[in-house]
Ligand code: SF4
Ligand code: SF4
């Protein structure tokens with residue numbers, strides 16, 4: 001697909017074209033000191049000239065010398081909340097006049113979304129969530145509806161935070177999953193490429209010039225820089241070998257050590273773009289004439305998660321943390337044929353006590369040597 | 372159908388408290404009218420129903436026990452009630468007034484009143500469960516309408532109410548709030564506090580101060596250590612735990628561990 005160039009000042013055309021095509025634009029913007037995704041109506045809402053400074057348990061935005069819209073790595077969430085909702089009604093039930101139960105399935109209501117700014121790790125995580133919700137025996141119809149109408153405008157990373165490790169995890173920083181459009185930001189604008197007919201149709205409405213060789217080279221160089229910035233690594237580069245090594249360390253003293261630090265708060269699992277655990281409950285009306293069956297994000301750090309046949313199987317933090325980490329990088333392979341970690345670093349940043357899974361893993365898989 | 376049976380009865384009793392939790396009923400609006408189709412309110416002084424010694428199916432109790440007379444009264448209420456639910460921090464954990472348990476309450480009385488002879492109170496403020504069996508505890512300062520209505524609905528189904536004790540953080544994440552501990556270094560109690568408020572304070576850019584009491588598996592030691600890294604002194608950390616729910620065992624012990632000097636003795 002040929003590469004074209006979209007000037008910064010023409011970014012608004014992209015939003016307008018998407019809107020005209022019937023999409024609600026969701027894109028990055030600053031709220032409460034972090035980059036979050038919400039409705040994007042004007043290009044001025046983008047986080048121009050800002051980037052994220054992340055460390056274990058800490059996140060802050062800082063100004064950059066250059067005036068760019070995507071010179072940051074990530075924020076607390078990206079795609080997950082738009083497809084796998086934090087709280088959602090699955091079905092409703094009421095009685096008809098004869099007193100018989102009438103069940104009604106709930107369908108997705110929101111309009112089709114154009115998601116602007118999905119990164120390589122976000123799309124790797126999306127592929128995993130697809131396996132959970134639509135490539136499984138039980139299809140989630142609401143997820144499927146939203147997923148099928150989703151238009152993806154991906155962005156190649158040109159900056160990596162201190163907690164990013166997509167290179168070692170094998171997912172980025174260059175986008176390597178399906179997209180409708182992909183942007184690489186360079187001086188004055190974006191090198192743009194379409195990856196689908198829908199994407200090409202949107203591009204046809206924009207003021208574009210052919211991308212120069214210099215712009216294409218600068219784009220490639222910037223992506224390489226984002227890779228070079230990363231210092232974190234996940235042992236065995238996130239392969240099955242890591243899982244096998246970890247499953248041999250189920251009695252390692254480090255599990256107890258991390259349990260002393262871990263708050264069992266669940267933040268890591270809820271910011272993780274691949275975590276899909278949820279619980280369901282019924283919300284009867286006060287007069288018990290109708291009821292809603294609701295699903296919400298849950299976590300392996302809660303008591304309810306391992307409450308089975310009257311017993312809490314994992315009553316303490318040690319067993320809960322071990323469940324989280326062994327599932328994520330070991331047993332996930334058996335379930336989905338891939339690691340559950342895409343290297344985004346969110347669980348490290350948004351852990352209130354800065355627990356870093358790459359460090360925990362390295363400490364436990366001691367015989368791991370960097371290759 | 373429920374209407375075919377005589378309606379269960381409900382009472383709301385008050386002990387040492389600010390009356391705020393009772394507003395969970397009074398502010399319920401339409402739900403309060405619906406509720407009266409399902410149950411008969413026999414005692415609820417703040418709403419004008421007075422029958423303090425009548426037997427009742429569902430008893431809601433607000434407030435802590437802080438006088439001798441209240442001990443007798445709660446025993447009487449327990450004896451006449453089928454199912455007893457405490458509402459709020461006072462009834463469930465002794466309330467803010469239980470800070471006097473750490474101090475010499477006589478000294479406090481002397482500081483405030485010209486003569487303490489007329490004050491007939493215990494040296495301590497304790498939760499209801501210190502004196503009688505409690506069937507369900509609803510935490511919060513104050514509790515909200517949803518909590519009490521869900522509990523009543525559950526009992527009308529003949530099922531014990533389920534109270535989730537996950538962390539407040541889970542609600543922050545579900546609601547898309549940016550964590551103020553991570554992004555602003557505020558000493559937020561959310562990671563050790565139980566859900567129920569909908570992460571109200573972090574949503575208003577203010578650290579959670581733990582009014583829903585300890586979460587199910589709280590690591591107070593690790594969070595306290597994290598607060599110290601943010602610049603809080605041991606005394607500050609102790610105060611975080613010795614606050615609205617200072618008698619809740621997890622917070623009581625945590626505060627004692629961090630407290631290096633007796634800060635509340637007058
Ligand atoms: S485990 Fe952590 S680093 Fe890996 S994908 Fe999940 S949040 Fe990102
Ligand atoms: S690892 Fe961190 S974010 Fe995850 S449950 Fe433990 S303290 Fe919370």
Ligand code: SF4
Pocket residue numbers: 267352539540541543544548549550551552553559560561562570573578579
């Ligand atoms: S703001 Fe407080 S309650 Fe919310 S996620 Fe952060 S630490 Fe938890």
